[in-house]
Amino acid sequence: xxxxxxxxxxxxxxxxxxxxxxxxxxxxxxxxxxxxxxxxxxxxxxxxxxxxxxxxxxxxxxxxxxxxxxxxxxxxxxxxxxxxxxxxxxxxxxxxxxxxxxxxxxxxxxxxxxxxxxxxxxxxxxxxxxxxxxxxxxxxxxxxxxxxxxxxxxxxxxxxxxxxxxxxxxxxxxxxxxxxxxxxxxxxxxxxxxxxxxxxxxxxxxxxxxxxxxxxxxxxxxxxxxxxxxxxxxxxxxxxxxxxxxxxxxxxx
Numbered sequence: 001x002x003x004x005x006x007x008x009x010x011x012x013x014x015x016x017x018x019x020x021x022x023x024x025x026x027x028x029x030x031x032x033x034x035x036x037x038x039x040x041x042x043x044x045x046x047x048x049x050x051x052x053x054x055x056x057x058x059x060x061x062x063x064x065x066x067x068x069x070x071x072x073x074x075x076x077x078x079x080x081x082x083x084x085x086x087x088x089x090x091x092x093x094x095x096x097x098x099x100x101x102x103x104x105x106x107x108x109x110x111x112x113x114x115x116x117x118x119x120x121x122x123x124x125x126x127x128x129x130x131x132x133x134x135x136x137x138x139x140x141x142x143x144x145x146x147x148x149x150x151x152x153x154x155x156x157x158x159x160x161x162x163x164x165x166x167x168x169x170x171x172x173x174x175x176x177x178x179x180x181x182x183x184x185x186x187x188x189x190x191x192x193x194x195x196x197x198x199x200x201x202x203x204x205x206x207x208x209x210x211x212x213x214x215x216x217x218x219x220x221x222x223x224x225x226x227x228x229x230x231x232x233x234x235x236x237x238x239x240x241x242x243x244x245x246x247x248x249x250x251x252x253x
Contacts, residue, residue, distance in 0.1 A: 027121075029069065029073055030121045030122065033065045033068060033122050034122065034125050036065045036068070037061070037062065037065055037122070037125055037126060040061075041061050041062070041129070042129065044061075050188075050189050051193065052190070058129060058131055059219050060215070060219070061188060062126045062218070062219070063142070063211060063214035063218045063219060064185070064186075067146060067149075067211055068182050068187065069122060070115030070116075070118040070119060070146055071115065071149055071150050073111065073114050073115060073118065074111040074153035074154040074156075074157060075154075075156060075160075075174050075178055077107070077111040077158075078154075078157030078158055078160050078161035078170055079161075079171070079174075080107075081107070081157075103248065104155055104158055104241060104248055105151070105155075108155045108158070108244070109151045111150055111153075111154035112147040112150040112151045114150075115150040119143050123139075133218050133219065134217065134219055134220065134221040135221070138218065138221065139217065139218055141217055142213070142214045142218045145210070145213060146214060148233070149206075149210050149237065151237065153240070155241050156240050157174070158244035158247065158248060159240070159243050159247050160174065162244075181205060181207050184198060184201045184205050185205050185208045185211055186202060186208050186212060187211050191203070191208065206233070206236040209236075210233060212229050213226055213233070216229075
């Protein structure tokens with residue numbers, strides 16, 4: 001267990017060093033979510049066509065935009081694994097005595113580091129736009145949950161990478177997954193106003209539960225269905241860890 005924890009912390013430290021040496025990706029990745037808030041959020045707020053339970057629309061979508069940015073970065077984390085396979089680094093990793101699941105979890109948690117920086121950048125912009133967060137403690141709890149969920153999506157990227165032989169194919173699949181997941185969740189509108197078929201899809205979408213608990217913690221402070229959300233998140237993450245650990249060896253073959 002000590003070796004596994006040490007490996008995970010090593011991966012986290014390595015990711016921080018990468019970001020310290022090259023912060024360009026952090027800023028470029030933040031452009032799209034900022035546009036969502038500044039343009040889409042402010043415009044739809046004025047229309048007032050979407051029922052949000054009395055919450056200003058820009059406040060309503062802010063947690064969803066944070067999650068869209070942070071977790072979707074994790075989905076493309078598998079690109080690094082594809083590159084490391086081509087360079088031979090992964091073959092060296094697989095020969096170490098570390099269990100495969102520790103390698104997957106370590107790499108997945110490392111991707112969560114980027115999500116924390118995305119949260120920071122987007123939160124600053126949201127505050128400038130007048131978004132009111134519930135309180136600091138709940139906000140920090142939500143940030144930790146998003147960090148945890150980002151590792152689950154990074155594990156999903158490991159699964160995708162195990163089927164892809166080239167980075168170009170991986171990019172295509174990643175792009176085909178990200179936006180449908182977001183639009184088929186409660187990110188931009190309540191599930192209750194969706195068509196019936198889409199409601200069933202939304203209920204099976206992990207983003208729905210992640211966005212719901214983040215919105216409750218960050219914006220409303222309403223804790224009604226937090227336990228259900230947490231159970232769904234834990235099931236999603238550990239399922240991804242398990243499947244990614246099984247498929248990890250296939251990336252090298």
